[in-house]
Amino acid sequence: MESLTNRSIIVSNKKMTFSEKIYLPAILSGVMITIKHLFRKSATVRYPEKTREFSEIYRGQHVLKRDDNGAERCTACGLCAVSCPAEAITMVAEERKKGEENLYREEKYAATYEINMLRCIFCGLCEEACPKEAIFLTDRLVSTDYGRDGFIYGKDKLVESATDRIDISKRQTKEVLEFKKQKQLTHNK
């Protein structure tokens, strides 16, 4: 009979040879392996004193950026939510009223913007999809919590403060900067 997947392995129950039966040669070779490891450098990082280095383009907790005047860049277009493979992002859009120009850059803004950090897989597709350069992943870690509710991050946790800006220059790779130079694209106007 032909096998279904071609992945079956024929098990052999052959008798052990004499050298296998006395175990000693196998033990000797095993012992030589462990003694080699005894003198090898350990891979441990002594955590509280030393922390493991992050990659240059580490993808951690998100940030919603403000522009140079301190207005929120997000315009609640929903592209990030659409692009999100884990469906972690939800938002409610609202129209900007008169007198709020210093708060929101465009006529539309996100009244609520939530990311469920338990669903998020930190792929960075939201960042890629965003036409307004509003959302970025940073090298900050999402902290632990006792309940699931604590992992739904709202605007209070995601939007950067106007005075204390979060550096995202590491995420601006060469390709991104090159893309930004093309002024004919609406994205860069």
Next chain:
Amino acid sequence: MMTLLLFKVILVVAVFAISLFMAAYSTYAERKVAAFMQDRLGPDRAGPFGLLQPLADGVKLFMKEEITPEVSNKFLFVLGPSLFMITALMTGVVIPWGDLLNIDGVNYSLQITDINIGILYVFGVVSIGVYGIMIGGWASNNKFSLLGAIRASAQMISYEVAMGLSIIALVMMTGTLSLKEISQFQAGGMEGSWNFWNVVYQPFSFLIFLICAFAECNRAPFDLPECETELVGGYHTEFSSMKLGLYLFAEYINMFISAAIISTLFFGGYNFPFMHDLGLSQNAITILGTAALFSKIIFFIFFFMWIRWTIPRFRYDQLMNLGWKGLLPLSILNLLITGAVILIFSK
């Protein structure tokens, strides 16, 4: 007479303290060796290099809640670990820790007592150790404990046979059962007597003894009595606090004593090469000899750990096959060959 008594008392206390010290630091060494062999660091928080770790572990064990199961036999439940600990400590009595020490013109032997059936005494005491495990496991009234205890006793009794037979070959060669005389038999030196260590004459006997020692100490690859994948914790599943501590501790003492006996029987004991050719005084030779013995012991303790972190556990049927079909016939064969060689050469 009084000074001799005083010396013996000091020696007894010293051997007791050293056994406990070695056991305590074996736990530390075990964790360190395991860590290094797995490319880790091991305990390094308590004190410099984690050297205070055994102390922290001891305090932790003492502070833990002591649970005695309702259904257990209270008296036997306490007797089990005590018996195991006592038998582990008793074997150190006959081991010659050093040669003669000369104080004020009187020679004192660094051996608590030189029984002329020393090795037989060791075997006797070690086999009583099985009762500690058996009673503890049975008194717990728990099937995992009982299974562990049954495995332990079956294993220890099976391997004691091969162990004893491997020793008989050695005893036939040396013609004595006293551990002191066996170590003197291996004394090195150019003047007059030049003797090799027994391992040179009896390599098979040594190999069988070593494998059996692993089984007797319940060490990996023969740690079936407490294999956590099958039996939770084996015979000490129900034990907690210092009663568990006694079991764990006694196992390390057993390991220390096994290492001492292997060194004494096969690796010259307190003798070291060229000991009489360096022109040292008697006391210097004795002290250096004790140091030599302890370095041999430490090597064997390391060897025990080295094997533990290399080889996976044997299956129960493999264990019994190896013991009865492998080691027992081999040791009998070794005995026959030794006997034949002695017979030929004595004529």
